[in-house]
Amino acid sequence: MSLRDTPGTGSQKAFWTYYLASTASDLGSAVRSLALPLVAVLVLDATPLEVGLITGAGFAAWLLIGLPAGDLTARFPLRSAQVVMDLVRALCVLSLPVAWAFDTLSVAHVAAVAFLIGLADVIYDVANSTFMPAVVPREDLMRRNSLMTGTQAVTTLGGPSFGGVLVQIAGAVPALLIDAASYVVSAVLLRTLPERPPAAKPARGEGMWTRIAAGWSYVGKHPVMAPFMWANAAVNFAAGAQLALYPVLLARTLDVAPALIGILLAGEGVGVLISSMLVTRVVDRLGTSRSSLVGGIGVVAGTVLVAAAVAWSPYDLLLYGGFFLGNALCGGTAVLVAVNSRTFVQSTCPTEILSRVTATIRFVTWGVIPAGGMLAALSVTHLGATITLWLIALAAGATPVVLAVSRIGRTRNLEEV
CATH class of the missing domain: 1.20.1250.20 (MFS general substrate transporter like domains)
Structure with missing residues (x-):
């Protein structure tokens, strides 16, 4: 029996675990949206063009792997794909405080981190959205999607403000430690959910672009x-x-x-x-x-x-x-x-x-x-x-x-x- 077919309390618990994990991940992304540009401006004295490149790096990931992401995600267990992407994002964010501590932090490093996190965001988002029907009965999808949308609005509103407070208290780079921690929390919560296996293997000779098409x-x-x-x-x-x-x-x-x-x-x-x-x-x-x-x-x-x-x-x-x-x-x-x-x-x-x-x-x-x-x-x-x-x-x-x-x-x- 799949997780989606599990009735009653188990299904409710699975959704709320998924919800908390997604919220932690969304909060980390919202904090990051302010923290990365502030690191560039306050620590590295970046120019407006450099800040624009850092901000745009995440969007570039969607244009680069947005279509292949669906086929790639289908090849791996969905829960594990989300856990791995959370940990990748945490490690990428943690590389910035480490480089700062050793006085090697640069604008190029921040831009590279923004791009790599953007790639991980794409895979995580596709896997996360695909995983949701496994933890929510079909008749509850509308209500649960409404809840997820409202919570994302709260994190979008409060995340940058929270990030600003962290930067004010701890400094731009140390504040990223909280950002990394949110991804770790998400990974730990997702790890407790039952796995959903990957889709059936593609037919022999069927290439990626054929499946994308x-x-x-x-x-x-x-x-x-x-x-x-x-x-x-x-x-x-x-x-x-x-x-x-x-x-x-x-x-x-x-x-x-x-x-x-x-x-x-x-x-x-x-x-x-x-x-x-x-x-x-x-x-x-x-x-x-x-x-x-x-x-x-x-x-x-x-x-x-x-x-x-x-x-x-x-x-x-x-x-x-x-x-x-x-x-x-x-x-x-x-x-x-x-x-x-x-x-x-x-x-x-x-x-x-x-x-x-x-x-x-x-x-x-x-x-x-x-x-x-x-x-x-x-x-x-x-x-x-x-x-x-x-x-x-x-x-x-x-x-x-x-x-x-x-x-x-x-x-x-x-x-x-």
Whole structure:
């Protein structure tokens, strides 16, 4: 009997162990997102370009191995793959304090660590998402995915702040010891879960790229997964543009105080947190298809509200309020699209190709983030911040359009497609 088939208390215990391990890992990643750039700036006096290279190194991993990750993950036991990637990330992070202690730390070392951790992140994420159906009964996937999304919002909001406190107290490099410890905690917790064996061995003569192509074909032809993939890609493209534009817009164009910038940017996380607590009720009332469409419309409304607040608000209070609410609306309604799509994939996709399907979807939906950031940077340079905000809203508009014109837009629930 598989872990997923285990009823009652054992199944509940397995999920909560998985949940705590994932949360510890997510917290480590959130702390790292602030700690690594601060190490570069405060310890190594890195230039803005060097800091940008360090920040972008993790995203490069998705473009490099995002597609092969699904096939690679399917070859190994899923629990062990996550444990190994946790330990790899811990060792990579620990190499920085060691190099600092011996006065050999360099920007190149920090960038290399960011890239290696990014590679481990890709494998861990695909394995972690594929492993979840093994610890959650199908009927509970929506509720558990909502909980995971809300917790990730909390770690995303609190992780950098926690990292800032650690840096303030212990220094940028010693704070990384806590980051490494979080990955070790995750590995220890995951090690207590029963293993889920790898998928069946591929047929003789069937190469990796043939299997990757099969996963891509499965997603591309699916009447639900394909529209969701492109709809989520539109959301993340807009998010990547926002990540690149908002700090420059707030700090330079609008001359907002640093403390207020943090509050305004936290609006997205607040929206995600609130939405994750309500998503199950909304889905029960509207259905999985219609709630996804409502989510896509909400993303557009949020981006439009931000653009309108910046372009037309005559008072600072209206500007800040519109920006915060728009950011919260955008993040909160995107949860409906993300949770519905993730739950559908986990509950319907055949186990033997789930890792490849997950990797295909993540490759597209996460791979567009740096593209959105790059195009936003070019747009704001040549067209200005206000026009760029309206272009972001236009890009986000693809989300409900893709869902509406597909078969998803003609049903109440995804199971009817």
